[in-house]
Amino acid sequence: MPRLTICLLLVSAAAAAQDPALANAMQDFNAGRNARAAAGFREAAGSASGGDRATAELYEAQSLERLGLPFSAFLQYARIVQQGPAHPYWLKAMEGAAREAGELHDDVLAPNLFEKAWNEQVSALPKEPQARVNASLALLAYRAGRYDAAAGFAARVPADTQSWPEARYVAGLLAQRAEPARAVPIFTELAAMQNASRELRELAMLALGRTLYGLRRYAEAGAAYARLPRFSRHWDEALFEGAYADLRNGDPGGALGRLHSLRSPHLSDEFAPESLSLTAIIFHQRCLYPEVRAALAQFDREYLPMRDQVKKLLALDLPAEEHWRMLAAGDPRLPPAVQHHLQKNERVASFRAHLAALDREAARIRSDGSLAGTALGDDLIDGIAQQKQLIAQLAGRFARGRLLDMARLVDVLEGDKELIAFETLKGEKEMLEERYDASARLASQTLRRPDLPPAGHEYWPFDGEYWPDEIGYYRYTLKDACPRRQE
Numbered sequence: 001m002p003r004l005t006i007c008l009l010l011v012s013a014a015a016a017a018q019d020p021a022l023a024n025a026m027q028d029f030n031a032g033r034n035a036r037a038a039a040g041f042r043e044a045a046g047s048a049s050g051g052d053r054a055t056a057e058l059y060e061a062q063s064l065e066r067l068g069l070p071f072s073a074f075l076q077y078a079r080i081v082q083q084g085p086a087h088p089y090w091l092k093a094m095e096g097a098a099r100e101a102g103e104l105h106d107d108v109l110a111p112n113l114f115e116k117a118w119n120e121q122v123s124a125l126p127k128e129p130q131a132r133v134n135a136s137l138a139l140l141a142y143r144a145g146r147y148d149a150a151a152g153f154a155a156r157v158p159a160d161t162q163s164w165p166e167a168r169y170v171a172g173l174l175a176q177r178a179e180p181a182r183a184v185p186i187f188t189e190l191a192a193m194q195n196a197s198r199e200l201r202e203l204a205m206l207a208l209g210r211t212l213y214g215l216r217r218y219a220e221a222g223a224a225y226a227r228l229p230r231f232s233r234h235w236d237e238a239l240f241e242g243a244y245a246d247l248r249n250g251d252p253g254g255a256l257g258r259l260h261s262l263r264s265p266h267l268s269d270e271f272a273p274e275s276l277s278l279t280a281i282i283f284h285q286r287c288l289y290p291e292v293r294a295a296l297a298q299f300d301r302e303y304l305p306m307r308d309q310v311k312k313l314l315a316l317d318l319p320a321e322e323h324w325r326m327l328a329a330g331d332p333r334l335p336p337a338v339q340h341h342l343q344k345n346e347r348v349a350s351f352r353a354h355l356a357a358l359d360r361e362a363a364r365i366r367s368d369g370s371l372a373g374t375a376l377g378d379d380l381i382d383g384i385a386q387q388k389q390l391i392a393q394l395a396g397r398f399a400r401g402r403l404l405d406m407a408r409l410v411d412v413l414e415g416d417k418e419l420i421a422f423e424t425l426k427g428e429k430e431m432l433e434e435r436y437d438a439s440a441r442l443a444s445q446t447l448r449r450p451d452l453p454p455a456g457h458e459y460w461p462f463d464g465e466y467w468p469d470e471i472g473y474y475r476y477t478l479k480d481a482c483p484r485r486q487e
Contacts, residue, residue, distance in 0.1 A: 019048035022056050029059055035370035038063035042376060051088065054080075058089040061096055064380075067368075071361050071387065072380045074100035074110070081117045091124055098129035101136065102162075104357050107350055108394060109387070111140040128161055135163035138170040147174055165196035169204060176211050183211045191227070199233070199346065206234050209241060218249035230472050233344045236262060236270040239472070243278060252282050253450060257474035264466045271341035271406065273303040277413050280420050284427075287438065287482035292424045296417050306335040307410035310403050320396035321389070324351075327399060342402055351395035358384050358391075431483070438481040450475035 025040025041060035045053055061076035077100065080093035087093070094117065101110035114133045122133055138153035151174050157167035168190050175183035187208035191201050205227050212221035225242030228235050239262040246254035259275045261267070280295040313326070313333060326333050327342055334342075342348055362384045371377035431438055449459060462474065 019044050019052045022048055022052050025056065029063060034063045034066040038067065039374065039376040054088050058092055061093065065096065065100065069361055069380065070100045070103040071358055071384060074104065075383055078113050081113060085119060085121055091121060094122065095125055095129040098132040102132055105353055107136065107139065108354065108391065111136040115140060127158060131157045131161035131163040135166045138167055142170050142173060147177065150174060165190060165193055165200050169200055172207060176207065180211050180214050184208065187211060202228055202232055202234050206238060209238065213245050218245045221245040222249060236267060236272055240272055240275050247282065253476040253478055256282055256476035260474045261471045264471050266466065266468060266471055269337050269340040271337040273299060273410055273413050277416055284420060284424060286478055286480045287427055289424050289428050292420065296421055299417055303410050306338055307407050309335055310338060310407045314403060320400065321392040322396065323399040324392045324396035338406060342399055345402065347398055348395065351391055355388060355391055358388050436483050441481050442479050445479045447477045447479065450477055
């Protein structure tokens with residue numbers, strides 16, 4: 001994100017300043033001695049009053065921004081914003097806070113600051129920081145379930161700003177809820193938007209598939225899911241949801257192929273219990289009962305122990321930040337698939353990126369001879385430490401919530417599994433009572449090769465060996481053992 005030029009006071013302002021500390025700090029600022037200036041402005045803010053104090057507060061933030069310390073600068077801008085519009089530099093502070101929030105990619109602290117401070121004066125901000133504020137508030141309102149407010153903030157973001165893709169994503173999510181057909185062109189546009197981040201484009205592809213599925217446009221949904229890059233962060237979701245789209249589109253072989261990819265060794269660290277439930281359902285629809293039992297047994301082996309381990313951890317009622325520490329690489333308390341599933345969550349990734357930025361800033365302060373060991377440097381380090389503690393608590397609460405969701409999901413799927421197992425036993429019993437020869441029925445059928453696209457693909461039968469360039473392109477052909485269909 002390009003940094004905006006910091007507005008300078010005229011040199012004559014130093015002479016006009018009433019407070020001596022402010023005058024000295026202003027001289028340092030204009031001479032580019034930014035660390036000395038920041039310390040001087042902090043001293044002046046403590047001793048001056050009125051306009052001089054307000055000037056010192058603003059210029060401390062700008063000095064920190066010049067030093068390349070985005071969080072420390074943001075924190076100082078935030079202190080001004082919290083004083084309200086009566087502060088003479090309130091708008092300048094809002095602009096600076098929005099700018100530094102963009103540098104930090106902060107979707108936690110900044111949106112809450114903007115929400116508490118927002119008033120119609122925000123419309124007087126320059127276009128880019130105003131767009132950043134409104135896009136942040138749109139996402140915050142959407143996550144809180146305040147959909148009308150989210151729509152209002154998203155509509156305030158102009159198309160020629162850097163925050164436009166984020167605002168369009170929120171607009172698409174809102175349309176998906178109320179008018180899904182209107183969400184299709186929004187997500188289609190966003191998935192191809194070059195100035196959108198890769199993460200946002202992939203989320204748009206996933207949202208497009210879900211929207212088309214909800215509209216019962218299953219073939220288009222399957223194609224949308226197939227557009228997600230292979231082995232990308234959300235590819236496992238696209239494979240599973242695409243399998244549902246294929247099944248509803250009358251293509252169980254395509255569905256099983258996607259599920260086969262999802263269970264390949266290259267994706268063995270994915271948390272996908274629903275894939276085994278769906279596999280069992282597809283086989284059950286064709287009375288392939290041994291395959292049904294194999295899928296259910298695999299579910300029991302893999303996911304019931306994971307659920308039990310997660311439930312034991314949740315029962316310990318650990319501090320929130322401890323749940324965050326469990327996501328660190330090598331921490332043995334969570335099953336690897338559960339840990340991986342949380343690590344690649346976009347909110348968790350945002351928390352991690354924010355904490356990494358704080359670590360980089362702390363390291364920079366400690367290595368800067370003009371800041372390290374000074375009162376200002378120590379204060380900045382303390383502020384960063386407090387922010388890290390806050391983020392760890394917020395992230396830990398989020399992680400705990402996701403762990404609860406994962407445990408509940410396996411509970412639900414276990415109930416579904418019992419129902420599928422009962423129906424399987426019932427079907428086998430009926431075959432025995434009717435002396436129906438399922439083996440003969442299967443032997444009478446011939447498996448055909450799957451259809452291939454007209455160009456760019458070759459047929460290779462799967463022999464138990466997985467190759468990375470084949471994963472994602474598997475297809476099954478199925479026999480049918482059900483007696484009713486024979487009739």
